[in-house]
Amino acid sequence: xxxxxxxxxxxxxxxxxxxxxxxxxxxxxxxxxxxxxxxxxxxxxxxxxxxxxxxxxxxxxxxxxxxxxxxxxxxxxxxxxxxxxxxxxxxxxxxxxxxxxxxxxxxxxxxxxxxxxxxxxxxxxxxxxxxxxxxxxxxxxxxxxxxxxxxxxxxxxxxxxxxxxxxxxxxxxxxxxxxxxxxxxxxxxxxxxxxxxxxxxxxxxxxxxxxxxxxxxxxxxxxxxxxxxxxxxxxxxxxxxxxxxxxxxxxxxxxxxxxxxxxxxxxxxxxxxxxxxxxxxxxxxxxxxxxxxxxxxxxxxxxxxxxxxxxxxxxxxxxxxxxxx
Amino acid sequence: xxxxxxxxxxxxxxxxxxxxxxxxxxxxxxxxxxxxxxxxxxxxxxxxxxxxxxxxxxxxxxxxxxxxxxxxxxxxxxxxxxxxxxxxxxxxxxxxxxxxxxxxxxxxxxxxxxxxxxxxxxxxxxxxxxxxxxxxxxxxxxxxxxxxxxxxxxxxxxxxxxxxxxxxxxxxxxxxxxxxxxxxxxxxxxxxxxxxxxxxxxxxxxxxxxxxxxxxxxxxxxxxxxxxxxxxxxxxxxxxxxxxxxxxxxxxxxxxxxxxxxxxxxxxxxxxxxxxxxxxxxxxxxxxxxxxxxxxxxxxxxxxxxxxxxxxxxxxxxxxxxxxxxxxxxxxxxxxxxxxxxxxxxxxxxxxxxxxxxxxxxxxxxxxxxxxxxxxxxxxxxxxxxxxxxxxxxxxxxxxxxxxxxxxxxxxxx
Numbered sequence: 001x002x003x004x005x006x007x008x009x010x011x012x013x014x015x016x017x018x019x020x021x022x023x024x025x026x027x028x029x030x031x032x033x034x035x036x037x038x039x040x041x042x043x044x045x046x047x048x049x050x051x052x053x054x055x056x057x058x059x060x061x062x063x064x065x066x067x068x069x070x071x072x073x074x075x076x077x078x079x080x081x082x083x084x085x086x087x088x089x090x091x092x093x094x095x096x097x098x099x100x101x102x103x104x105x106x107x108x109x110x111x112x113x114x115x116x117x118x119x120x121x122x123x124x125x126x127x128x129x130x131x132x133x134x135x136x137x138x139x140x141x142x143x144x145x146x147x148x149x150x151x152x153x154x155x156x157x158x159x160x161x162x163x164x165x166x167x168x169x170x171x172x173x174x175x176x177x178x179x180x181x182x183x184x185x186x187x188x189x190x191x192x193x194x195x196x197x198x199x200x201x202x203x204x205x206x207x208x209x210x211x212x213x214x215x216x217x218x219x220x221x222x223x224x225x226x227x228x229x230x231x232x233x234x235x236x237x238x239x240x241x242x243x244x245x246x247x248x249x250x251x252x253x254x255x256x257x258x259x260x261x262x263x264x265x266x267x268x269x270x271x272x273x274x275x276x277x278x279x280x281x282x283x284x285x286x287x288x289x290x291x292x293x294x295x296x297x298x299x300x301x302x303x304x305x306x307x308x309x310x311x312x313x314x315x316x317x318x319x320x321x322x323x324x325x
Numbered sequence: 326x327x328x329x330x331x332x333x334x335x336x337x338x339x340x341x342x343x344x345x346x347x348x349x350x351x352x353x354x355x356x357x358x359x360x361x362x363x364x365x366x367x368x369x370x371x372x373x374x375x376x377x378x379x380x381x382x383x384x385x386x387x388x389x390x391x392x393x394x395x396x397x398x399x400x401x402x403x404x405x406x407x408x409x410x411x412x413x414x415x416x417x418x419x420x421x422x423x424x425x426x427x428x429x430x431x432x433x434x435x436x437x438x439x440x441x442x443x444x445x446x447x448x449x450x451x452x453x454x455x456x457x458x459x460x461x462x463x464x465x466x467x468x469x470x471x472x473x474x475x476x477x478x479x480x481x482x483x484x485x486x487x488x489x490x491x492x493x494x495x496x497x498x499x500x501x502x503x504x505x506x507x508x509x510x511x512x513x514x515x516x517x518x519x520x521x522x523x524x525x526x527x528x529x530x531x532x533x534x535x536x537x538x539x540x541x542x543x544x545x546x547x548x549x550x551x552x553x554x555x556x557x558x559x560x561x562x563x564x565x566x567x568x569x570x571x572x573x574x575x576x577x578x579x580x581x582x583x584x585x586x587x588x589x590x591x592x593x594x595x596x597x598x599x600x601x602x603x604x605x606x607x608x609x610x611x612x613x614x615x616x617x618x619x620x621x622x623x624x625x626x627x628x629x630x631x632x633x634x635x636x637x638x639x640x641x642x643x644x645x646x647x648x649x650x651x652x653x654x655x656x657x658x659x660x661x662x663x664x665x666x667x668x669x670x671x672x673x674x675x676x677x678x679x680x681x682x683x684x685x686x687x688x689x690x691x692x693x694x695x696x697x698x699x700x701x702x703x704x705x706x707x708x709x710x711x712x713x714x715x716x717x718x719x720x721x722x723x724x725x726x727x728x729x730x731x732x733x734x735x736x737x738x739x
Contacts, residue, residue, distance in 0.1 A: 202475075255448050255474045283451040283642060286474040325468035 002185055007040040007177040009151035010116070013158030014041065014078060016187060018048050021076060024162055027054040028063055028080030028116075037082055038118055038177050060090040064115065068098050071113035076162055083129045084119035084171060087136065098167045099142030114161045115169045119147070120211055120262050121294070121310045122175035126301035132262035132294070134171045134209070135269045138239040144192055145239040147171040149213035151181040153237060156190025164192060173210040173262075193241035197250060201230030204256035204290075204324050207247060207273055209236045212260040212311060219316035227321055231258075239269055247273060248281050255286030258320060262310050265293040290323050292316055326375050328397040330390045333364050339391045340364040347379045353399065360396065377401040445472060452477045454511030456638040457607060481638075512607030523669045527584075528709040531664040534721040536728045538680050538699040541565045544733035552737075556626065560737075562701065563599070563654060564625035566677050568736070569727035571595050571616035574650055577720040579712050581649045583670040589711055598648035598668060599628055601635040609635050610668060612648040621736040652677060662704050672711035675724075676704040701728075 004012060018024045026044060028036075032055040035042030045053045056063050060081055067079035081087055087094060094115070101109050121130040137145045144166055148154045154172065161168035198213070199220055208216040213235045220231040232250050236243070251257045257277050259270030274289045292311045300306055330340055344361040347353050359373040377399040384396045445453065445460060449472050453460055456477075463480045465472035509517060545560050552560045574581040578591045595617055598610040611631035616624065634640050651668040656679035663676040680701035687696045703724055707717045 255446075283447050286446045286448045325471060325473065 001182045003180050004151050004155075004183040005177065006148075006151045006154055006172070006179045006181070007036075007038060009154035009181075009183050010036075010040040010158065010172065011042060011044060012183065013155035014044060015047060016155070017076075017078075017159055017162040018044070018052060020187070021162075022052075023074065023076045024078065025052045025054070025070060025075055026078045026080075027056050027066060029056055029058055029082050031055060031080050036080070038174060040118075040172070040177060041080070060086050061093060064090045064093040064098065067113050067115070068093060068101075068111070071098075071111050071167075072101070072109050076112045076114075078114045078116060078158075078162065081115060081117040083125070083174075084117040084133045085128050085131050087115075087117065087133060091136075094137070094143070094167075094169075095140045099140050102166065103142060110165045111167045112162075112165045113167050114158070115167070116158070117169070117171060118174040118177075119171040120173040120175060121299050121306055122173075122211060124301055124303060124306060125174075127298035130299045130301075130306070132171075132210075132264075134169075134239060135263045135267060137169045137171070138269055138272070139267070142167070144168040144241065145171070146192060146237060147173070147210040147239065148237065149173070149176070149208075149210050149235050151179065152183045152188070153190060153235075155183050156188050157192070157237070159187075159189040160192050163189065168192065171210065175211055176214075179214075193238045193243055195237055195243035195246040196235045197232065197246065198235055199231070199233040200253075201232045202254055203229045203231060204258050204320065205232040205234060205247075205250045205254045206258045206260055206316075206320075207234045207236055207250075207270070208260040209239070209269065210262065212262055215311060215313045215316055216260045218313045219320065222313070222317050223320060227317075229320060229324055231320070236269075236273075242273075242276075244276055244280075248277070251277055251281050252284040255284055256290070256324060257281075257285070258290040258292065258316075260311050260316055261291065261293045263293060264296045265291070266296050268293050287324070290319060292319050326377070326399050326401055327395045328359065328373070328399060330362070330384075330392050330394045330396055331371060332392050333362065333369065339389050341389050342384050342386055342396060345382060345386055345397075349379050349382055351379050353377060353379060373399065375399055375401050446474070448474045449477055450511070451642065452481070454515055455609075455640065455642075456481055457510050457512050457603065459510065510607065512603065512609065516608050519669065520666045523667050527667050527669070527672075529664070529667060529706045530709050530714060530717070531662075531704060531706050532714065532717050532721060533662055533702060533704045534718075534725050536701050536703055536725040537685065538562065538565075538701050538728060540731065540733050541728060542699045544737055547734055548737045556629075558629050560625060562656075562677070562680055563652070564621055564628055565728065565733060566675075566701075566703075566724075567597055567599070567613065567616060567624055567628065567652060568621055569724045569731070570650065570652060570675060571597060572727045573720050573723035575617060576723055577716065579716060580673045580707065580720055582672050582711060583649075584672060584708065584711055585670075589672070592649040594647070594649065596647050596649045598651035598671075599631060600651060600653035600668075601632050603636060609640065609645060610648060610651060611635050611640050611644050612646065614647065620739045621733075622739070650674070654678075656680065662702055664704060665706050667706055667708055673705055673707040673717070676706075678702045678704065 014026055030037055031041045032045040032053045063079050067077040070077040098111055102111050119134060120132045134145055134147050137143060146157045148157050158170060161170055198217060206216045206220060216233050220233050223229040223231055232254055234247060234250050259273055261268040261270040263269055270291045274291060277289060294310045299309055333340060340362045342360055343363045346358050346360060353359060353373045355376045356372045358370045360371050362369060362371055379397060380400040381398040384390045390396060460472060463472050463476055466476055467473040541562060549560050574595050579589060581592050581595055583590045594615055596612050596614040597616050598612045600608055600610050602608055613627055650671055651674045653665050653674060653676045655663045655676060660678050663678055665674045665676040667674050680699050682697050683700040684695050685698040685700060687694050703721055705717060705721055
């Protein structure tokens with residue numbers, strides 16, 4: 001085990017896969033010479049050379065078009081979209097081409113490609129560079145979607161994504177890049193489609209993703225110590241495939257579901273989980289489902305406004321205190 | 326307390342007070358109608374949220390007020406402050422904005438207020454029904470006295486080893502007197518709803534076959550004593566019937582099915598529900614799953630276990646779901662035939678009434694003779710939308726054939 005930052009775990013995961021399989025290539029804006037605008041890909045150019053680690057022009061369509069072509073012709077590319085907001089620029093390639101080609105060719109074309117992108121708020125980047133858009137990806141049939149909360153998961157899920165024959169989108173929460181955590185040494189591969197139970201309580205089950213996992217854990221600590229409310233915390237990790245078995249089981253144990261989402265409220269990923277729980281777990285529910293989300297507004301860039309917009313530890317504590325008896 | 330214009334629909338911003346039922350100085354009881362309000366969507370009576378004296382009417386009849394605006398002030402008993410307070414607050418009408426949430430949250434809803442203790446969550450409803458509890462016996466510790474899941478679990482735990490539905494519930498029928506109304510418990514309510522719905526939607530056809538249980542009886546006699554000593558319970562006819570039915574269902578999949586829209590969903594698994602009577606106080610149907618994969622002794626053990634736990638109110642919820650066919654057994658009282666009601670969404674149900682010794686004509690090459698045989702009645706109700714009489718009859722013949730010809734002794738040794 002080594003202690004790595006979330007950003008170092010990105011580089012470690014990519015390096016592990018590039019060293020293992022020379023078909024793995026990496027491309028994106030400023031990812032090579034500059035080591036990434038978030039410094040998450042430092043050293044890869046030196047290690048693997050300019051043929052496999054490529055800076056591209058500022059064109060998201062070019063990046064994903066090239067990655068898609070590479071994947072169709074035998075490589076296993078990793079493409080970076082600098083800010084997840086920019087997925088909107090190249091969404092046709094993601095939603096219509098990358099997501100559908102394997103299906104529409106009856107499996108004759110494989111699409112083993114990975115799109116990594118910096119997602120989410122908390123870093124004062126304003127309305128066009130701070131959105132949480134993992135729910136956009138979640139609603140497109142044909143792509144897998146993960147969002148790691150811990151450095152170890154970053155490394156393990158990047159490895160799992162690269163080895164998967166379907167396209168996988170990895171949403172890295174940009175405010176987590178400096179965060180440190182234990183990461184297994186040597187070759188480490190995780191599994192797509194598995195949630196993780198981080199803490200067990202008896203009063204409610206908090207289901208969270210990425211940055212919100214850390215806030216949910218902090219809130220659970222306060223709720224337990226100061227208010228006598230004990231919470232289970234589940235890190236969803238993978239939205240597609242979704243580990244419904246774990247989520248259903250954990251909600252059934254406490255009888256209450258709380259989702260903590262950075263998505264704006266309408267059609268955030270928690271809505272889908274709420275719907276699944278209402279369908280399949282209704283007779284285990286001991287009270288209404290609680291969704292704690294960013295409101296349906298563009299994100300402000302001013303510090304205090306942004307802090308008041310995405311769910312904070314205080315807000316999670318308050319909402320759970322108010323609604324759980 | 327300030328009485329405010331309630332929110333009478335999400336998009337409704339204002340309403341007209343059309344009638345006051347009280348004048349200033351009148352006493353009003355909690356939940357007594359206080360005023361009528363009319364919006365572009367509804368016209369409704371609004372009850373007083375508290376008991377007290379009407380201290381002031383701020384908005385007169387015929388005047389429009391915004392949602393959240395103060396309409397009147399009620400002085401609650403012991404509320405000296407309200408009494409002393411001058412007409413201050415809201416000068417008449419519209420100007421009081423609905424703005425802040427706290428104001429709205431005080432609003433009495435258009436409907437009469439529901440006692441939190443009467444509002445049961447899904448899991449509490451389920452537990453109460455499964456354990457045949459009366460919610461009013463349980464002390465709610467949740468907000469506003471709401472009964473939580475933990476409250477029910479604690480109540481069940483405190484009641485200890487006493488079987489859930491048994492003594493208290495069964496003792497209850499005794500004092501029941503003619504002329505009295507007996508309120509349904511949760512299970513009774515569900516049975517009532519489900520049977521009525523099934524009866525109304527599914528055209529039931531009853532079909533009856535007789536089966537000779539000689540070979541079953543011989544196997545029971547041969548193994549019965551050892552079985553009882555080893556397993557601790559008696560070997561009844563039921564496991565044999567369940568096995569025979571599962572064999573027949575494998576050959577007649579349209580009876581192991583559910584109706585859906587204009588089609589029949591044929592189930593891959595054969596999961597047989599066994600109706601268990603809770604001492605005259607309701608009925609539950611635990612489900613024996615994947616019957617074809619189980620040995621006869623295993624079927625016997627699992628039925629015994631399910632029935633015992635059903636009577637003790639200790640079934641897990643997943644043990645009552647996913648049934649694909651149901652068997653009910655009313656034999657204990659010597660009835661001849663019971664026409665059962667289909668357990669929706671299944672399409673057929675079998676009632677096995679008592680197996681009794683009867684004189685039977687036995688045909689042989691040497692001529693006919695009369696023998697004494699254990700004869701059982703297999704009465705199946707099927708949904709005529711799903712299948713027709715000949716299909717059902719062929720199925721019954723298959724069940725009968727299995728009962729009469731299988732090597733049951735060998736089956737018991739597996």
